[in-house]
Amino acid sequence: MHTSLPDFDMPNEEQVHLAAESFRLLSDPTRIKVLWALLQGESSVACLAELADAAPAAVSQHLAKLRLAGLVKGRREGTFVYYTAVDDHVRPLLAQALRHADHIDRGLPHQHHGTPAGDAAGHPAVEAAPGTSA
Numbered sequence: 001m002h003t004s005l006p007d008f009d010m011p012n013e014e015q016v017h018l019a020a021e022s023f024r025l026l027s028d029p030t031r032i033k034v035l036w037a038l039l040q041g042e043s044s045v046a047c048l049a050e051l052a053d054a055a056p057a058a059v060s061q062h063l064a065k066l067r068l069a070g071l072v073k074g075r076r077e078g079t080f081v082y083y084t085a086v087d088d089h090v091r092p093l094l095a096q097a098l099r100h101a102d103h104i105d106r107g108l109p110h111q112h113h114g115t116p117a118g119d120a121a122g123h124p125a126v127e128a129a130p131g132t133s134a
Contacts, residue, residue: 025069026094030054031062036094038072038085045081 011019026032033052037043045063049056063083066072071090074081085091103109 022069022090022093025065025071026090026097028062030058031066032094032097034059034062035066035071035085035090036098038083039091039094042075042082042084044083048083 026035030052033054034048037048037051043051045056045059048063049059052059054062063072063074067074067083071085071087072083073086074083076082
C-alpha cells in the first residue's frame with residue numbers, strides 16, 4: 001500500500017485488460033455514432049449508415065465487431081436485420097465521453113459543473129440517450 005494513497009485499490013489485471021479493450025472498441029467515430037444511435041432504439045444497417053454518414057458495408061463491419069463484443073444484438077426479420085444495444089454499461093460511458101468532448105469543443109474548464117440537469121444542457125447530441133443523466 002502506498003502511504004500517500006491509503007485507500008487506493010488497483011483493479012486486477014483482467015479488469016484493466018477488459019476496460020482497455022472496451023475503450024479500444026469505442027475508439028472509432030463511426031462505432032460511437034452507431035452505438036449512440038442504437039442506444040436510442042432498434043435500427044437497420046441502412047438507417048444506421050445514413051445516421052452515421054457511412055457506407056452500409058462499413059457499418060456492417062462495425063456492427064460485427066460490436067456484436068462479437070456483446071454490445072449489440074441483431075434480430076432477423078425477412079431479409080433485414082435490426083440491431084439493438086444490449087449493454088447498458090456503455091450508455092453512461094458514452095454519455096460521459098460525449099460530455100467531455102462537448103467541454104473541449106466549447107472550451108469549458110475540465111472540472112466545470114453546469115446546471116443541475118447536467119452541464120450538457122441544451123446540447124441534444126449529449127442529452128439524447130434515454131436513461132442518462134445528461
